[in-house]
Amino acid sequence: MSDIKRYKTEPLKCWGKAKELRANYYKEYKEAKSKGGICWSGGAEAIDVIPYAFGDDVHSLTAEPYAAAIAFDPEFAHRCESALESKGWARDMCAYMRNYWGSVLIDEYAFGGPFPKPDFNLQSGFCCTHAKWFQVLSLWEDVPYFNIDIATIPFWKEEFPNRLQYIVDQMHESIEFIEKVTGRECDDERLIEGVYNDSRTTSLWAKITELNQNTPAPLDEKSMYSLYVFTTLDRARKEFVDFYEELYAETKDRVDRGIAALATERFRLMSDSQPPWAFLRVWRYLEQFGVVSTGSIYTIGLEGVWDIADDWSLTPREDLKSRGVELKTRDDALRAMADWHMRRPIYAMFYNADWKSKLMMQYAKQWNCDAAMLHLNRGCEGTSLGIMENRAALIKTGLPVLTYEGNMGDDRDFDEGRTIARIDTFMEGLGLKKLT
DSSP: OTTSOOOEEOOOTTHHHHHHHHHHHHHHHHHTGGGTOEEEEEOTTSOTHHHHTTOTTEEEEEHHHHHHHHHTSHHHHHHHHHHHHTTTOOTTSOHHHHHHHHHHHTTOOTTSSSOOOOSEEEEEESSHHHHHHHHHHHHHHTOOEEEEEOOSOOOSSSOOHHHHHHHHHHHHHHHHHHHHHHSOOOOHHHHHHHHHHHHHHHHHHHHHHHGGGSSSOSSOHHHHHHHTTHHHHOTTOHHHHHHHHHHHHHHHHHHHHTEESSTTOOEEEEOOSOOOGGGTHHHHHHHTTTEEEOOOHHHHHSSOOEEEOTTOOEEEOOOTTTTTOOOOSHHHHHHHHHHHHTTOTHHHHHHOHHHHHHHHHHHHHHTTOSEEEEEEETTOHHHHTTHHHHHHHHHHTTOOEEEEEEOSSOGGGOOHHHHHHHHHHHHHHTTOOOOO
């Protein structure tokens, strides 16, 4: 296929560092108590800057990334799922929640040894699953629990002072809760430091993913799933900020030098929702057709923070220090953090199918996508809410759309052969043949 354009490509230089950072995160949580530290658990959306203010020996286990790690190992996932189902819990609940709960029930940690019991659970509930997830766990584990109710729409187009205050008041209460549980006092200077770090991390991830608007795309989505994880583990941690500074510089350099994630890129795809973690090889199968998956609203907006204009165009939001925001008090820090995170595109998926459709159409435009591949994800009702309406909206713009059924956390709901056959048929309809 000598007529196929081939771009220069090379591995990411910081890939090894990313693997090391992730391994250390789970190791530190496992060993925290034995070293006199504190460990806590909660969702990836928990406002982790609050525990960060209680010392550098406070370590977290965020639930969704941990459950995804379980899903990546089907044999372990099956044992977790079977343990839960034997207790009468239904298979149509959140797959991440089921994996995590099963790990607790069989008392096995995905990274070796018994499951490390947290000192407390801290959650931020913006879907029905999140609040109940750790309420149930706290009863099973007999540990204190605090949930911050996010029940408010995002702050994209309009400010909502009363709704912001509702979240800030709960954040203050969560500090009092942690002080009571741990016997430590909140370090307000460390809290402010953490807020600045958090905003820098999530701003950088938005800027990194924005670079994928270039052709050739410097990153492929399968790799991005491993790279975005640090924004879901501990956004306030300085070493993660430093990693994203490094990743941003390297990705920008790849753009400047024309380095491609896929040397044979000739077709650009957008995806949707969490992937079926046990079958990430599907993304490599797409590459046989010269197809690069550039990302999705989920990939860029789960933790990336964006400014969203009236026409729905997306621009990475500058971090708080760059915006000249000066934080002097605890209330300043909490207010800035609440406002900051209520601007993430991920909330569109859970509140309004029309909002998500508009963001998806804008993504396809800005990232120069030729088609969309949508995951009818049985494992997450939130990210799949209104997905067929999203499909219809994209088709109306003239964008070809492929859908496939699956589950991000339970491989029993994914038919690999059928999905590959659907991809083959879709590509044939687009006139794309395998290059190898």
